[in-house]
Amino acid sequence: MQELLPKLPLAKWVDAFVEWLTLTFEVFFEGMAVGIEGAVEGIVIGLGFIPAIALIILVSLLGWKVCNWKIGLFIFLGLNLIDNLRYWDAMLETVALVLIAVLISVIIGIPMGIWASQNNTVRQIVTPILDFMQTMPAFVYLLPAIFFFNIGVVPGVFASVIFAVPPTIRLTTLGIQQVPADLIEASDAFGSTTKQRLLQVQLPLATPTIMAGVNQSIMLALSMVVISSMVGAPGLGADVYRAVTTIETGVGFEAGLAIVVVAIVIDRLTQNIGKKEQGGKK
Numbered sequence: 479m480q481e482l483l484p485k486l487p488l489a490k491w492v493d494a495f496v497e498w499l500t501l502t503f504e505v506f507f508e509g510m511a512v513g514i515e516g517a518v519e520g521i522v523i524g525l526g527f528i529p530a531i532a533l534i535i536l537v538s539l540l541g542w543k544v545c546n547w548k549i550g551l552f553i554f555l556g557l558n559l560i561d562n563l564r565y566w567d568a569m570l571e572t573v574a575l576v577l578i579a580v581l582i583s584v585i586i587g588i589p590m591g592i593w594a595s596q597n598n599t600v601r602q603i604v605t606p607i608l609d610f611m612q613t614m615p616a617f618v619y620l621l622p623a624i625f626f627f628n629i630g631v632v633p634g635v636f637a638s639v640i641f642a643v644p645p646t647i648r649l650t651t652l653g654i655q656q657v658p659a660d661l662i663e664a665s666d667a668f669g670s671t672t673k674q675r676l677l678q679v680q681l682p683l684a685t686p687t688i689m690a691g692v693n694q695s696i697m698l699a700l701s702m703v704v705i706s707s708m709v710g711a712p713g714l715g716a717d718v719y720r721a722v723t724t725i726e727t728g729v730g731f732e733a734g735l736a737i738v739v740v741a742i743v744i745d746r747l748t749q750n751i752g753k754k755e756q757g758g759k760k
Contacts, residue, residue, distance in 0.1 A: 496625050511632040514578060518631050521574035530561050537743070544750045553746075556739035565714060565736045572703055572713035572740060575631065579638035579699040584692060587643045591650025591688075592676070601651065608644045616641055616702055620709050634703060634711025642699040649691025653684030693748045700741055714740070 500507070525533065534557040542550030560569050594601040619640050623633035657680045665675045681688075707715030714737045721730030 496622055500625050507626045511627050514632045514635050515630075517578050518571075518574045518635065521577060522570050525570045525573070526567065530557075530566050534558060534561070537747075541743070541747060545746055549746050549750075553743050556743060560736045560739060563732050563736065565717065565733060568712070568714045568717055568733070569736060569740060572700070572715065572737070573744075575634055575638065575703045575706075575711060575713055576696065576699045576744070579635050579642055579703065580692070580696050582635070582639045583643040583646055583695045583699065586639070587646025587691070587695065588650050588688065591647040591691075592654065592681075594647065595651045595654035595680075596672070596676070604647065604651075608648055611640065612644050616705055617708075619702075620706065623706075624709055629710035631711055633709045634706030637706050637709070638699045638702040641702040642695040645694035645698065646688075646691040649694070650684070650688050653687025653691075654680045656687065657683045689748075693745065696744055696748055697741065700737070700744065704737060 528536075534554060537557065538550045538554040541553040560566060590604065594604045616637075619637040620633065623637040627633040627636055654676075661679055661683070662675065665679045670678070703711060703713060704715035704718060707713065707719040714733050717733035718730055718737070721727070721733060
């Protein structure tokens with residue numbers, strides 16, 4: 479069978495497409511690289527300007543306020559542990575990468591999810607693309623990132639955005655579609671326009687689902703930032719990658735533990751901030 483049917487040159491087609499994108503949008507990619515790199519450096523410098531103990535206390539108080547005292551205590555002990563293990567600067571770089579990646583994912587994902595929820599044709603086109611993006615191995619996204627942005631911070635953010643944006647799009651669409659039909663009919667009966675129905679009925683009711691999508695995007699961005707250390711992205715992932723390549727089990731465990739603490743802190747804070755916001759609207 480293989481002799482009868484010649485192999486499709488799919489790999490060559492993909493290479494040619496990526497090369498065409500790189501050459502055609504070279505100026506755009508260079509501008510994007512400067513902007514992303516500047517934003518990441520700005521966050522790292524800004525957070526690094528605050529003394530570690532002051533930032534630990536501030537985040538712990540935030541955890542206490544939006545969650546409970548147990549989470550606040552965990553954040554205090556966890557961040558102190560990271561500082562004690564000398565991973566504070568790497569943690570700040572990781573947090574900066576995640577923040578920028580999630581911000582871009584939200585800017586792209588929520589409008590796209592709203593558009594897909596309002597238009598069946600868009601939804602039918604977007605859904606298989608999201609399936610493709612979520613089933614493609616994460617490491618594959620590093621290849622176009624290298625082509626477009628070489629190595630360093632920017633390809634890490636780019637790959638993280640591609641990996642993290644699907645949950646925000648999916649759950650925004652799902653949350654809006656799950657708004658009860660009788661509420662939609664009631665808003666139509668009162669003469670609401672499409673914009674009024676979306677802003678005053680659908681989006682407020684869909685907020686918990688949308689926030690769940692954003693939370694998933696945050697966790698996926700964190701995992702991809704670690705993988706992106708393979709293309710030169712800084713942060714805790716770089717320490718893990720270095721430990722693996724030099725077979726330093728203890729160092730790898732320390733850096734991995736720091737990533738776990740950061741993931742739990744971000745997850746608990748974002749989940750409970752979303753619940754607080756929803757509770758405040760009731």
